[in-house]
Amino acid sequence: MERLQAFKFVLMPTGEQARKMRQFAGACRFVYNKALALQKENHAAGGKFVGKFAIGKHLTAWRNSADTPWLAEAPRHALMMATQDCDRAFQNFFAKRAEFPRFKRKGEHDGFQFPDKNQIALDSGNGRIKVPKLGWLRYRHSRDVLGEVRSASVSLRAGKWYVSILTKREVEQPVPHGPAVGIDVGVTRLATLSDGTYIVPLASFKKHEQRPAKYQRRMARKVKGSSNWKKSKARVQRIHAHIANARNDFLHKASNTISKNHAMIAVEDLQVRNMSKSAAGAADAQGCNVRAKSGLNKSILDQGWFEFRRQLEYKTAWRGGFFVAVPPQNTSRTCPSCGHISAENRKTQALFACVRCGHEANADHVGAINVLERGQRLLACGETVQSGRSKKQEPADVTQAIAA
Known part of the structure; x- marks a missing residue:
């Protein structure tokens, strides 16, 4: 190939x-x-x-x-x-x-x-x-x-x-190996895998946000277009480039490890652009919880959810594995034990507690398990998926490849 x-x-x-x-x-x-x-x-x-x-x-x-x-x-x-x-x-x-x-x-x-x-x-x-x-x-x-x-x-x-x-x-046609895994992305944990492991986010901008703010204030006090203003602008650009490079390096290492050790990867089909839109609203219709939504948007963009998914997709294809994007509705509200769906199952951000059977677990882990189950269901039905071999796979071929 x-x-x-x-x-x-x-x-x-x-x-x-x-x-x-x-x-x-x-x-x-x-x-x-x-x-x-x-x-x-x-x-x-x-x-x-x-x-x-x-x-x-x-x-x-x-x-x-x-x-x-x-x-x-x-x-x-x-x-x-x-x-x-x-x-x-x-x-x-x-x-x-x-x-x-x-x-x-x-x-x-x-x-x-x-x-x-x-x-x-x-x-x-x-x-x-x-x-x-x-x-x-x-x-x-x-x-x-x-x-x-x-x-x-x-x-x-x-x-x-x-x-x-x-x-x-x-290159030779790669043969996928390893188990199937579902991934749930979040703010506290960048990625929670269905096997119970998780990746703590780097949050490179949050760690260094005081530094660019300091030099941006210095740049604002200079005459725009002057030599000193250009020097300050170049310094701010170097700081932001350093932050972006650290983020990309972290995401590449994380996605490389996951794609190398799993034959099938299922993720939520999140619309990151819509999720990170401003909640300020318009002049005639002011938004609500603007400050909290602004902080959430900053965390989402700082962690690079879209870039993480993009890297997982093409690296899985390089290794001949199968990449599936599943609908994200109710992944963290569905009990993996009894299948009960309710908003009451997740009263807090971190804890999942089923109101029917009493099953308790970390909410992100429950979401990853449900993502994996939906991904396997799509593969078993022969639905169109993103894979390293083709856009559509026969159920028997997919099962055989994952088992190998």
Whole structure:
């Protein structure tokens, strides 16, 4: 089977290379905003949506225009990818997966892409990569790049340049091994497994929230746009990047351990975006319990529930296991012993006590057991699931794979 995998490294460019990369990122941002403005103007005039191939003709005109001669200095393929990013943003909007596209601003998600593998050369032994109009770029070689290089993406984050190298390689069909497990995510415990074990959340932002607040106050006292303001802003960005890196490292280690030791993983199909929405309400309809909901939202986003599920899903697929997302309704209110469903079964956040049979246990553990039971039921019925082999499995094949 073929596997696509990205390898990300910190770049160590020269001063001239760093200057060019900022210029290329600015050119791609300009082209993206130009394409977005063209779409909005065309829509206001009563025209139809302009496809990415038609936008390509406009890109040629922009590169040859006397008003923007500096666009010709940027790699053409990188500019083409910027127009395709704008097209993809509109497609996501039409499919109701995202909001209406917004104009990009300098300093937010600066970067560019090299989609043509024939223009990329990799010297993994010496930690170098060659890309158009930049030549050989040194990067911090922390691990070997496996497979054939397909594309490369360069990005700027908190003052550091990164390169993400996408590769494709043939791997043997993995065979899942280990038991099935259900996972219940929560605030006190990041993940409670159906076997009784649990993972305590790192809460990286909560541990360090005083530090960014301190330097954000210092930045607020400086003149916006001044040199000292820019230095303070860079420091705040480095602190937030450190917090995010700690969170990602923790989630990768946790998801890697779980996916490696279990053949089937069942989780709740939580809509994290809706769960973490503000409760402030509008001016004419004020919300209630705003402060408590704000604290809950901060904890959910700090722990990275969505990212944890995303990592579990693709790592389980890599190892040939089965990933199931089950409906979350009443998972922590259903008694695993007698099946009684009632809100009275969970009078407190931590304790589950069935009002019918008297079964008592930790509420998160009960939820994980019910999640596992629902996941196994979906597999037994042959429902569509996320797996490393296909989107739909026969019941006998699934049972045999888990037993192996």
